[in-house]
Structure formats: structure tokens, C-alpha cells
Amino acid sequence: xxxxxxxxxxxxxxxxxxxxxxxxxxxxxxxxxxxxxxxxxxxxxxxxxxxxxxxxxxxxxxxxxxxxxxxxxxxxxxxxxxxxxxxxxxxxxxxxxxxxxxxxxxxxxxxxxxxxxxxxxxxxxxxxxxxxxxxxxxxxxxxxxxxxxxxxxxxxxxxxxxxxxxxxxxxxxxxxxxxxxxxxxxxxxxxxxxxxxxxxxxxxxxxxxxxxxxxxxxxxxxxxxxxxxxxxxxxxxxxxxxxxxxxxxxxxxxxxx
Amino acid sequence: xxxxxxxxxxxxxxxxxxxxxxxxxxxxxxxxxxxxxxxxxxxxxxxxxxxxxxxxxxxxxxxxxxxxxxxxxxxxxxxxxxxxxxxxxxxxxxxxxxxxxxxxxxxxxxxxxxxxxxxxxxxxxxxxxxxxxxxxxxxxxxxxxxxxxxxxxxxxxxxxxxxxxxxxxxxxxxxxxxxxxxxxxxxxxxxxxxxxxxxxxxxxxxxxxxxxxxxxxxxxxxxxxxxxxxxxxxxxxxxxxxxxxxxxxxxx
Numbered sequence: 387x388x389x390x391x392x393x394x395x396x397x398x399x400x401x402x403x404x405x406x407x408x409x410x411x412x413x414x415x416x417x418x419x420x421x422x423x424x425x426x427x428x429x430x431x432x433x434x435x436x437x438x439x440x441x442x443x444x445x446x447x448x449x450x451x452x453x454x455x456x457x458x459x460x461x462x463x464x465x466x467x468x469x470x471x472x473x474x475x476x477x478x479x480x481x482x483x484x485x486x487x488x489x490x491x492x493x494x495x496x497x498x499x500x501x502x503x504x505x506x507x508x509x510x511x512x513x514x515x516x517x518x519x520x521x522x523x524x525x526x527x528x529x530x531x532x533x534x535x536x537x538x539x540x541x542x543x544x545x546x547x548x549x550x551x552x553x554x555x556x557x558x559x560x561x562x563x564x565x566x567x568x569x570x571x572x573x574x575x576x577x578x579x580x581x582x583x584x585x586x587x588x589x590x591x592x593x594x595x596x597x598x599x600x601x602x603x604x605x606x607x608x609x610x611x612x613x614x615x616x617x618x619x620x621x622x623x624x625x626x627x628x629x630x631x632x633x634x635x636x637x638x639x640x641x642x643x
Numbered sequence: 644x645x646x647x648x649x650x651x652x653x654x655x656x657x658x659x660x661x662x663x664x665x666x667x668x669x670x671x672x673x674x675x676x677x678x679x680x681x682x683x684x685x686x687x688x689x690x691x692x693x694x695x696x697x698x699x700x701x702x703x704x705x706x707x708x709x710x711x712x713x714x715x716x717x718x719x720x721x722x723x724x725x726x727x728x729x730x731x732x733x734x735x736x737x738x739x740x741x742x743x744x745x746x747x748x749x750x751x752x753x754x755x756x757x758x759x760x761x762x763x764x765x766x767x768x769x770x771x772x773x774x775x776x777x778x779x780x781x782x783x784x785x786x787x788x789x790x791x792x793x794x795x796x797x798x799x800x801x802x803x804x805x806x807x808x809x810x811x812x813x814x815x816x817x818x819x820x821x822x823x824x825x826x827x828x829x830x831x832x833x834x835x836x837x838x839x840x841x842x843x844x845x846x847x848x849x850x851x852x853x854x855x856x857x858x859x860x861x862x863x864x865x866x867x868x869x870x871x872x873x874x875x876x877x878x879x880x881x882x883x884x885x886x887x888x889x890x891x892x893x894x895x
Contacts, residue, residue, distance in 0.1 A: 435721070465786050467786050472851050506895075537718070538851075597790075598721065601723070
């Protein structure tokens with residue numbers, strides 16, 4: 387999808403794209419909230435980057451394994467991966483559980499949407515490159531190794547629901563202290579926060595932009611917390627991030643070919 | 644037909660190869676040196692293959708912890724990495740080992756979901772040449788090859804041309820060569836691909852829909868050596884193109 391960078395370069399309130407609308411629109415958050423859990427398309431983001439093991443507890447959960455083969459040492463630079471455009475999905479879109487897979491991992495993470503090109507930016511100026519924030523469900527087929535994971539674990543069609551809207555950065559006082567809750571079929575199964583990251587938002591942008599330019603519309607995900615819950619076909623996964631929004635998607639079984 | 648995207652006269656224009664140079668849609672004839680070459684298409688998803696030539700696998704065996712390979716080793720790249728023909732690629736000042744990788748790039752022309760090998764080639768729009776640099780100093784054992792090695796700004800040259808699939812009847816019998824400052828350093832042939840083009844399309848489309856504009860970099864043969872600022876690197880694939888790239892320092 388070609389990104390209209392003007393969407394994000396001048397974001398004032400909250401950008402959403404209602405399922406039936408021709409264009410995304412920037413409106414006060416309260417107006418969108420009145421639409422409840424209506425269907426929304428994914429906002430028109432550019433390249434989506436995920437960050438692995440940014441949550442300190444997620445790295446700690448690996449224990450001594452980080453020093454053993456095949457890793458041999460804890461990560462030095464941010465551990466990044468790309469979620470390609472075929473993974474993008476909106477509020478209400480079904481997440482397909484592939485045949486032969488019991489459960490999917492529900493990866494609740496804050497999405498940082500870039501509003502101004504970030505190239506070699508310092509930590510102090512990094513937040514000025516942010517247009518806003520969005521709720522992301524970075525879905526994975528559960529897998530044990532982070533050495534050279536196959537694309538088929540994270541890059542399946544529809545494996546990155548985002549939405550329902552991008553909340554402008556000016557409405558988010560501290561992106562590094564937001565409560566994150568995951569509910570499966572209405573039951574609270576994980577309660578974490580965007581705090582406790584190895585690299586908080588500004589530092590992550592600074593370290594990534596040291597070698598990789600982020601452009602307006604790009605989506606950089608802060609990282610999934612330790613103990614990501616799992617869900618199966620027939621269930622509904624809902625992710626709420628304080629002050630940002632709630633993203634809900636049903637899981638369905640893959641249809642037989 | 645060979646297609647290019649160039650900047651000329653203050654606009655981005657499409658062009659085709661004509662008489663050793665280029666012809667714009669309005670008929671204007673230009674020489675290669677008169678235009679700024681852009682990557683020949685606006686990229687969709689960029690997929691790259693690691694270790695897809697048997698000889699390169701042998702070359703890397705000492706430093707790679709290779710495990711039994713039961714599926715192609717594919718990873719993704721962002722559009723920030725691309726530069727066009729005659730572009731510049733920065734070399735980090737603190738790096739000891741940065742190398743080129745000459746690769747046949749396959750451009751998808753028709754959406755592909757769960758496509759079988761026998762039908763795969765019908766989804767190919769055409770081919771171009773890629774030079775996918777790696778800065779080996781930054782290799783870590785997390786999500787290999789990590790983006791700091793493989794997704795640096797300007798570290799994937801692409802072009803000059805997008806060559807229609809019909810003009811490349813035998814994509815699995817193409818000679819690849821890389822010259823550094825005129826000296827032949829890397830030589831291979833696409834007949835030695837471990838996973839050939841239909842195998843890659845069948846594999847990738849089994850779990851992700853490939854869309855028009857998606858690009859698959861099919862991997863590189865043996866013969867990678869370090870390059871330094873000032874080096875001119877030419878990656879050449881018979882019938883597809885000759886891609887020139889210059890290494891520069893990374894100071895502002």
C-alpha cells in the first residue's frame with residue numbers, strides 16, 4: 387500500500403479508516419470511540435518493524451540460554467524483524483489459524499507510527515518524529531528458537547491486526563507507562579505495561595534510526611511482553627492499551643483446500 | 644523489453660532501453676549518464692534468500708552455525724535499503740568486513756496464494772539485478788541475518804532494468820559475475836540455485852500471499868570479498884543487466 391505520508395505528518399487527534407469509507411480521517415478520539423467496536427480497516431502504514439525481546443522480563447525468561455548455542459551472547463543491537471504488507475489487517479478481521487496448528491500467540495504491543503523521517507536521530511529528538519500510537523497484535527505461530535525463525539511463523543496473511551486508530555502523540559503523555567491488557571473471550575489473561583523495556587520508545591527509535599531510516603507512516607513495534615497468551619480458533623483476542631484503544635479480532639480455523 | 648525508472652528534468656519518469664541508452668515515454672533519447680537511476684520499480688515486500696547456492700554454503704560453513712536445512716532460509720528487507728543503478732552505498736567506518744552479493748531478483752507480477760510449482764512462473768513479471776550488501780561485523784545470532792547487517796540504508800542496489808519475463812526465457816541458466824574495480828571476484832550460474840524460482844514461489848506463497856511488486860532476491864554464489872570506500876562494484880547477469888554501485892564512507 388502506498389502511504390499518504392500527509393496522513394501522519396500532520397496528525398492532530400486520531401486517524402481511523404472506517405470499513406466503508408474511501409479515506410482514513412483524522413477526528414477527535416471521542417468521536418471514534420462512539421462507534422464502539424465497529425469494523426475499521428488498518429490505517430495506511432508503510433513498512434512494519436517488530437522488536438523482539440525488548441521487554442526485560444521477556445529476555446530474562448530465556449535465562450542462561452542466551453549465552454549458549456546458537457545465540458552464544460545476549461543481543462547487543464535491537465533485534466528487529468519485518469511484518470510484510472500481506473500481514474496487515476484491521477479491527478474485526480479474522481485471524482486464520484493454519485491447519486495443523488493448535489494455538490497462536492497473541493502479541494500485544496504498542497505500535498509507534500512515524501510522522502517525520504527519522505534518520506540518525508538522537509534520543510532527545512526521537513519523540514518529535516512520532517505521529518502517534520496504535521494497538522498492534524503481532525501474531526505468531528508459537529516457536530522456540532529466535533536464531534533464524536522461518537517467515538512462516540510471523541508473516542502469514544492477516545498476522546498483524548492493527549487499530550482501530552492511530553492516536554496523535556500529543557494526546558499521549560508518556561508512551562513508556564501505558565497499561566496493556568489482553569483478554570481472550572472476555573477473560574483477562576495478561577496484564578502488563580509498556581514500561582520495563584530495555585529500550586523505551588525514544589531510545590528504540592534512536593538506535594534503529596542509526597542504521598535504518600524510518601519514514602513517515604512506518605510502524606515500529608515496541609515489543610511484546612513476556613508470557614504472551616495463546617488463543618485458538620473460535621476465540622476472540624482483544625488487546626487494550628491505556629489511552630490508545632482496544633483492538634479485537636476473532637480467530638478462525640483455516641478452511642480445507 | 645527493459646524498463647527503468649529514472650529522475651530527469653525534475654521528474655520521475657519511466658523509460659525503456661533503446662540504442663545503448665534510454666528512451667522516455669515521450670520519445671526523448673538519453674544516455675545512461677544523463678539520468679539519475681532509481682530502483683526500477685516501487686517495491687512491495689522484499690524477500691531475500693540466504694545460502695541458496697551450494698558453493699556459497701560451503702564458503703560460509705565455517706562461520707555459520709548451519710543446521711539441517713528443511714526449508715529455504717528467507718528473510719525480509721525494507722524499502723530504505725534500496726538504491727538504483729550508479730548509486731552509492733555507505734560503508735560504516737568501524738566495519739572490517741563488508742561484502743557485495745550479486746543476485747538475480749525476481750519481480751512478482753500477479754498475486755500468488757498457495758501456488759503450485761508447475762504454475763509458479765506465470766506469476767513472474769520480470770527480473771532485475773540486485774547487489775545485496777552485508778556488513779558482517781554486526782552479525783548476531785538473533786533473527787539472523789539481523790537487520791543491522793542486511794537492512795542498512797542504501798545497502799541493496801537494484802537495477803538498472805526490470806526485464807520482462809518473456810525476454811528471459813531461461814532464468815535458470817544465467818551467468819552472474821561481480822567485478823570490483825574491474826577485477827572479476829564472483830562468478831556463478833543460476834542453474835546452481837538450491838531452491839529455484841518456482842520452488843521459492845511455491846514455498847513462500849504457501850503461507851504468504853505474494854503481490855505484484857514484491858521482489859525475491861534469490862541468493863548469491865561464492866566469491867564474496869571485502870570492499871572499501873571508492874571501490875566500484877559491478878554486478879552483471881547475462882541478459883538481465885549490469886548494475887554499477889560505488890562504495891562511499893558513512894560520514895555526513
